[in-house]
Amino acid sequence: MAIRYTPEHEWLRVEGDLVVVGITEHASEQLGDVVFVELPEVGRKVEKGDEVSVIESVKAASDILAPLAGEIVEVNEALPDTPALVNEKPMDAWFFKMKVADLAAVEDYMSAGAYEDFIG
Amino acid sequence: MAGDTGLKRTALCNLHVELGAKMVPFAGWDMPVQYPMGVLKEHLHTRAAAGLFDVSHMGQVILPIEAVAALEALVPVDIAGLGLNRQRYAMFTNDAGGILDDLMVANRGDHLFLVVNAGCAEADIAHLRAHVPGVIVVEGRGLLALQGPQAETALARLIPGVAAMRFMDTASFIWEGADLWVSRSGYTGEDGFEISVPEGVIEGFARALLAMPEVAPIGLGARDSLRLEAGMPLYGHDIDTETSPVEAGLAWAIQKARRTGGAREGGFPGADRILRELTEGAARKRIGLRPEGRAPMREGVEIYAEATGGSPIGRVTSGGFGPSIDGPMAMACLPADLAPGALVYGEVRGKRLPARVSDLPFHPTSYKR
Structure with missing residues (x-):
């Protein structure tokens, strides 16, 4: 399945039965230099729209929302030590992996083309 | 100059856009918050080499030298004792001992030269006009700051005389026929200069500096992190009408002459509170x-x-x-x-x-x- 994009500027990639979540290049550019990342606890059960992660740049703090209901099963331990990865390689700098009830719901989010139109 | 956004523009607005700046509204001005280098690298570049800041949004005001006593009635600072071609940090206080704005004051011989915050400029000028005769608001000049350990090397290529200046000295120099007013000061904690430049030559002057390998353009984002690391207060945030100079940790800026027992003790708004706090603490x-x-x-x-x-x-x-x-x-x-x-x-x-x-x-x- 191709990568999908949320209106909150997160990208979603399906990996086996898991959904991998990160922030888009557009979001990382808008945020500026990222200096702090707080990851969710592994095992946390979340509802769609829950604030699960915090990202702070030199300018401001913002939340990363759970794109779907499910459970956090893995987090990217490299990010809190090296937050700059989010700016350097936003599509590789994943935040967390989720086990979701309905994997097909990922498809409801935007395609790459639709996201390009969305950010104008 | 105002654009269709209603924001005022400095004479360097087009250059900022050409350099790829991200422009944001700041105190009624359209200002560069960062360039493509980004806030973090701009900050580190300024500490390692030299950063060029457009601070033309700040207010520039001239007072006749005869206004020394009138200005001293508005600030808890020794203006009469300010040496020729020297600059000093000051603050306008209110009757409650709070701070109306902080500013820089230079003794340029036949006049005093003031630089005030953009967000307070209008109120400061009205305040000055109400209490000081002969206030002149400087028009047609922008203000640049060149800051960092290589600022002297870079600026001296255009104006060799700046190398002889020390911290808080001021001087005038001619560059390509234009009269530049230079002070060796800034808002980053680094060595550096602030340069008042006629708008007609300011873009050429900025481009001449930016062509040098040491110099990069720096936005307001890094200006804020630089001043915060340097422990300097920002008006409207760390200091305001509710904060006294002593509470603000600015007692160092109140010289002996204006303190209890000094030659010109008190005589500024809020003196009761400020003099008491200087003795008893806040x-x-x-x-x-x-x-x-x-x-x-x-x-x-x-x-x-x-x-x-x-x-x-x-x-x-x-x-x-x-x-x-x-x-x-x-x-x-x-x-x-x-x-x-x-x-x-x-x-x-x-x-x-x-x-x-x-x-x-x-x-x-x-x-x-």
Whole structure:
């Protein structure tokens, strides 16, 4: 399945039965230099729209929302030590992996083309 | 000059856009917050080489030299004792002893030259006009700051005379027929200069500096992190009409001549409170904090003495990430008896996070004295 994009500027990639979540290049550019990342606890059960992660740049703090209901099963331990990865390689700098009830719901989010139109 | 956004534009607006700046509204002006280098690298570049800042939004005002006494009636600062071609930090106070604005005052021989904050410029000028005869608002000049350890090397290529200046000296120089007013000062904690330049040549002057390998354009984002690391207050955040100079940690800017027992004791708005606080101290003070973790504590974060329970003992007035100290830093208004090293807690997103009271500045200053 191709990568999908949320209106909150997160990208979603399906990996086996898991959904991998990160922030888009557009979001990382808008945020500026990222200096702090707080990851969710592994095992946390979340509802769609829950604030699960915090990202702070030199300018401001913002939340990363759970794109779907499910459970956090893995987090990217490299990010809190090296937050700059989010700016350097936003599509590789994943935040967390989720086990979701309905994997097909990922498809409801935007395609790459639709996201390009969305950010104008 | 105003564009269709209603924001005022400096004479360098087109150059900022050409350089790829991200422009934002600031105090009614359309200003560059960052360039493609980004805030973090711009900050580090300024500490390592030289950064060029457009600070033309700041107000430039001239007073006749005869106005020394009239200005002293508005500021708790020794203006009469300011030497020829010397500059000094000052603040306008109100009757309650609070701060209306902070400013720089230079003695340029036959006149005083003032630089005031953009956001306060209109009110400052009205305040000056109400109390000081002969106020001239400088029109048609922009203001640049060149800051960093290589600022002298870079600027001296255009104006060799600046190399002889010391911290807080001021001088005039001719560059390509234009009269430049230079001070060796700034708002970054680095050695450097502020240069008032006629608008007709300011773009050429800025381009001549930017062509040098040491010099990069720096936006307001890095200006803020640089001044915060240098422990300097920002008007409207760390200091305001509710904060006295003593509470603000600015007692150093009030010279002996204006203090109790001095040659021109008092005689400025709020003198009762300010002179009393200079002797007895203030109950609260602007204090530096280093959060122990990586999470920044930003403006508005409430500070507690305990990890749980209790009421806030103060709040963060400026906070963020310090690129040169590679960690978060904040200034807060807190009980004055907190000593460096004391442990307090900032409530960030509902969690009490530990922070240590720290001496200011966070990053050592490097002026050429």
